[in-house]
Amino acid sequence: MPKPLNPAAIGAESEALQFTYRWQDAALYALGIGATQTDLGFLYEHSEPAMRVFPTYAVIPTFEACKALFDVVGGDFSGVVHGGQTIRLHKPFPAAGTLTTVGRVANVGDLKRMAQVIFATKTTDETGALVCETEWTIMYLLDGGYGGEPPPKSVRIRAPEREPDWVVEEKTSPEQALLYRLSGDHNPLHADPKAAEKAAKVTEGKPILHGLCTYGFIGRAILANECGNDPSRLRAFSGRFSKPVWPGDTIITRGWREDGRVLVVAGTKEHPEEPVFTNAFAEIV
Secondary structure (H helix, E strand, C coil): CCECCCHHHCCCECCCEEEEECHHHHHHHHHHCCCCHHHHHHCCCCCCCCCCCCHHHHHHHHHHHHHHHHHHHCECHHHEEEEEEEEEECCCCCCCEEEEEEEEEEEEEECCCCEEEEEEEEEECCCCCEEEEEEEEEEECCCCCCCCCCCCCCCCCCCCCCCCCEEEEEECCCCHHHHHHHHCCCCHHHCCHHHHHHCHHHHCCCCCCCHHHHHHHHHHHHHHHHCCCCHHHEEEEEEEECCCCCCCCEEEEEEEEECCEEEEEEEECCCCCCCCEEEEEEEEC
């Protein structure tokens, strides 16, 4: 039986959880988000002057902290979907190392038809220096209407009504979710047809691509078109998951430079009428 959602969990923190990774793990993540031979600097350990790590790797060291927070918040996990993701980078990831993450339940809000939970994390390196912060927006589709306070309103970000400054079109492979899950996100919804069938309202009965895999594809497009593939130039990346993507779909990312940042919208060639990633922006230096 699922535990009831616990609004009193606001402010609860995880333990400080260590995460050690090798260059092979960073390379596996890069392949999971669609890296190819043209991204060799993120795949080859002898790259000069050093192997780079995609900034969206920031989500990987936080998995265990978020799992601990899910246990504290409770709720019906069968109705949980990823609503949005934000990362803020303070320094590039080395090709290998040990990181420490502390997670916190930043908010539990009642949307009546569903509930919204926000997890916030901070990740530091061996010296104690802050490497990245993340914010996870989690939607509990089966746990709303408990009489709690609504979540804070988010700022609406709309793409300009003009042609984008750049467009990137990339096809995912039919095995993309099976490859991405090797980086630690083992939700069966992305691999098991039986699990996908049970969640047919969201999946149409087929395993869907991880939202964070789509997030990585879009992050790669931003890094290439705005940062010259220099991870130190991407300072923040945020957006909302609007519709699912299926392995084999072609992700189309459009970027607009405006007001000192880049506004982003992504969709798929297979469902051009339905954006899959919206309310999105990146901050570049």
